[in-house]
Structure formats: C-alpha cells, structure tokens
Amino acid sequence: MKAIIVGGGLAGSSAAFLLRESGWQVKIIESTDQIGGRAYTVAKQGYLIDTAASAMATSYTSYFEMAEKAGVSDRIVPASPWVGFVRDFKVHEMDMRRIQWSGVWTRLLSFRGKLGLLKLFKDAFLARSKGMLNYNDLGKAAPIDVESASTYALREFSKEINDYFCDPVVRVMLLADGDKVSKVEFFSGVANVLDETMCSMRGGQQSFAQLLAKDAEVVLNSKVTLVKENENQVAVSWGGIDGPVTEIADVCVVASHLHTAVDICPDYSDVLTPLNRRMRYTRALSVAIGATVKVPTKSFMVFVPACEEKNIATLFLEHNKCEDRAPVGHSLLTAYFEEAASEACWHMSDEELIEHTLTYLYKLFPVLRGNIDMTHVKRWDTALPLMEIGGYGEVALLNERLKTGSRIQFAGDYRSGAGQNTAVDFGMKAARNIIETYEAQLSSCE
Ligand SMILES: Cc1cc2nc3c(=O)[nH]c(=O)nc-3n(C[C@H](O)[C@H](O)[C@H](O)COP(=O)(O)OP(=O)(O)OC[C@H]3O[C@@H](n4cnc5c(N)ncnc54)[C@H](O)[C@@H]3O)c2cc1C
Missing domain, CATH: 1.10.405 (Guanine Nucleotide Dissociation Inhibitor; domain 1)
Known part of the structure; x- marks a missing residue:
C-alpha cells in the first residue's frame, strides 16, 4: 500500500521511516531542495552550523525513541551541562545537573x-x-x-x-x-x-531527518497544492520541474506548516482554521560566527535578557554542544534574533547583521576581537509557531478533532510545544494511526 508524505522535515521523515518499516511504499514530496525543513545544518570552512533547530533536551523522549528505532542513538551525544545568563555583560553560569x-x-x-x-x-x-x-x-x-x-x-x-x-x-x-x-x-x-540536560545529534541536527528519509522515495523542489480524499484513496497534486502531477495513494501524511495544511486540504479547513487563526509563524534571523579562539565559558546555551540586548534573544555556543561543530581550538557562536527584531532587521544586509552581532559579542567576549574566521547568516521566513495567549485550548481541540482513522493524517510542531520533539512525536503518531487502521488491508496485499 502506498503513502504520500507532504514535507520532509522531522515530522514527515519520522512518519516515512515508521511506515516504510511496516511495509508501506512511501513517497515524500518536499518543496525545497533538501530533506530537513527547519532542522537545517550548513557545513562551512570546517564548521557545522545548525541554523535553526539546535538545542535538544534529555526530555525529548519521542526523539530518543525514534533514534533508537532507526539505530542511530549512538549519534546523540551529551552537550555541556552548563547554561549562562547574561547580566551586565557577564555570563553567570549554572549547572543544569x-x-x-x-x-x-x-x-x-x-x-x-x-x-x-x-x-x-x-x-x-x-x-x-x-x-x-x-x-x-x-x-x-x-x-x-x-x-x-x-x-x-x-x-x-x-x-x-x-x-x-x-x-x-x-x-x-x-x-x-x-x-x-x-x-x-x-x-x-x-x-x-x-x-534536564542538553544533547545533540552528531553530524548536525539536519542529519537525523536525512537518515530517517534515506530509504524512502523523495521528490524535491515540488510544492504540493492539493490533497483530496476520495472514497478509498487520496489524490495528491503538486508542481515540480516536470510540471503539474497528481498521484493517487492509499493515505497521506501532511507534515507541512499549519497554514499550508489549511491551504492544501480544503476538506479539513473547518478543523484546522480555528488554531490557524490563533497562531502565527514568527520570522527569525540567525547569525553564526566562527572564531579561531575559545571563548572563556563552559555554557552551550546563553540566555540574553531583552533589557541587556533587545535584538539578540539567545546565543548558542555550539562548540560546547558537540565537538564536531567547530575545528579544534575554535568557537562557533550562533545568535538568534528575537521575532520583532528579526522583523525589524529583515531588510538589513548580511554585513550589517554580522556587524550588529559582533558589536554585542565583542562586549561579552572581548577575546573574539580580531579572531573571526567565518560568518554565516540565515533568514527564516516561517520560523516558530507562536500561540496567542489562550491558544493552547485550541491545540487541545484540534488534537481531539483530528481522527486517528482518517486517510489524511496531520503532523507538525504546531500540535504541542514548538520544537524537534513535537515534530518527531506527531510524525510517529501519524504513522502509527495509519499502521493500526490499515494493518489488515496491508497484510491481505502481501
Ligand atoms: C530559528 C529557529 C530555531 C529553532 N531552534 C530550535 C531548538 O533549539 N530546539 C528545537 O527543538 N527546535 C528548534 N526550532 C524548531 C524546530 O526546528 C521545529 O520545531 C521542527 O524542525 C519542525 O519540524 P516539522 O517537520 O514540524 O516542520 P518543518 O521542519 O518546517 O518541515 C516541514 C516541511 O514541509 C515542507 N513543505 C511546506 N509546504 C510544502 C508543500 N506545499 N509541499 C511540499 N513540501 C512542503 C517544508 O519545506 C519543510 O521541509 C527552531 C526553529 C527555528 C526556525
């Protein structure tokens, strides 16, 4: 039996892995040129930059379960247990243990x-x-x-x-x-x-989605425009380099952003729209800085208060997360801009964003001055789902209303707290719902 997955992020790749493992024929349709979605790692000048999803905690139980199933648990390595909070340009470190x-x-x-x-x-x-x-x-x-x-x-x-x-x-x-x-x-x-304590995936956070999807058929650069349920089938339409295509499958997992799911699944508009109205995706800018020296802090996550620096919401010291993120003796720092700041600074050139980031970093870590050997800017137009206050009631209602036995299943980080664990968890749930519902039919096909 055949499943089409819309979107090759962590949710879609997790669903694809479990379905394939249960004997389904799986095809992932992904609108960009690679698998990973918002788990997106860039290799540059010896650095491995997680430009979006970066931090993961030991409380990411579904992520761990998926890694175990895929036989890649040994790639998850502990990060530094230290976190830092900035006050008056000093990093106050605390031990998460x-x-x-x-x-x-x-x-x-x-x-x-x-x-x-x-x-x-x-x-x-x-x-x-x-x-x-x-x-x-x-x-x-x-x-x-x-x-x-x-x-x-x-x-x-x-x-x-x-x-x-x-x-x-x-x-x-x-x-x-x-x-x-x-x-x-x-x-x-x-x-x-x-x-909890923090950890990371060796080889970059994106590598997990790529490993999960490696045995599925993947169609890149193809944007799904319609997912329509007929009596015993689902028709999925997309546009790609070879023009428009419509393919029939037994089931479909829609693992895109919520607003896309609303657009491409008109039959589910009533169910999806109430949450879509109470939630928006923010924009985010991430600026990565590589340096030939080590900054004097043990922390991986550094919390930056708005009263100290309005624009930069957080700093990740990636070399303290996993040793493969920076060459030996180097530092890799990634600054993530706050959502309103990202909006306000969106028009700025990469050079201006780097300059802004460095001005702050030099105050925090003077040792960086004169020692920068790599910079990288990434712009996320659709970054994180931000719920209105009171919106979690709508999340509960959506989760209740989506039927476990439907031919179309929905997965993505909007179904609980935003993050990699939620994406993996709902990808797994979507696959399990399908496997359970169609178990008998699948065995009769074999
Ligand atoms: C700047 C930033 C920092 C973050 N930091 C962290 C962090 O430190 N820790 C953490 O746990 N999480 C973090 N996250 C969140 C985490 O990246 C996401 O929660 C998670 O990756 C979402 O996975 P997903 O599969 O639900 O969605 P996505 O990864 O967005 O996957 C959806 C996929 O669907 C594709 N798609 C969309 N529309 C279509 C269409 N019409 N047709 C075909 N394909 C389509 C997209 O291209 C994408 O590949 C961060 C995110 C951002 C942006």
Missing part, C-alpha cells in the same frame, strides 16, 4: 530574587505533577494558559525575576519576548528543559 543549587549560589539574582525563584519552581513543578506540562501534549496546559509569562512574573515576583530569568528563558524557547509568550511556555521551559 544541579540547577536548584546553582540557583542558590548564583550572583545573577539578589537574595530576594532567589527566594522568588523557589515559588516559581514550585508553581511550575506543581503544574507538571498535574500532567499539564507533558511536552508531547501541551494542549493539556489550557487551564493555566491565561496570561503571558511576563504578566505572571511581574505579578508574582519582581522586575528582576522577570528581566533576568523569565524573559530570557522564553526568549530561548520561542525567540520572542515574555510579554508575547504564554506562561505555559515559561513553565514548560523551567520543568522540561532547565530541569
């Missing part, structure tokens, strides 16, 4: 600020103990999705906690300031990321 202890000793916050953190951790862990912060089903957090992260932090704690802890955490999670991001994301960041 003992985050509470690090919180007690850090000079990032005043004594009063640290006391506030205790209540914050209590609130987040209470929500987690009630099952609301399940990484694969943040729709369950709808009851606490009533205010922004900053509204919560400023009401319950202080400006200091908002500025130097809450805001930087959500800026890392969604590359957006705390006043635009739900408290749910903040709690999820505290309970699902800061309470």
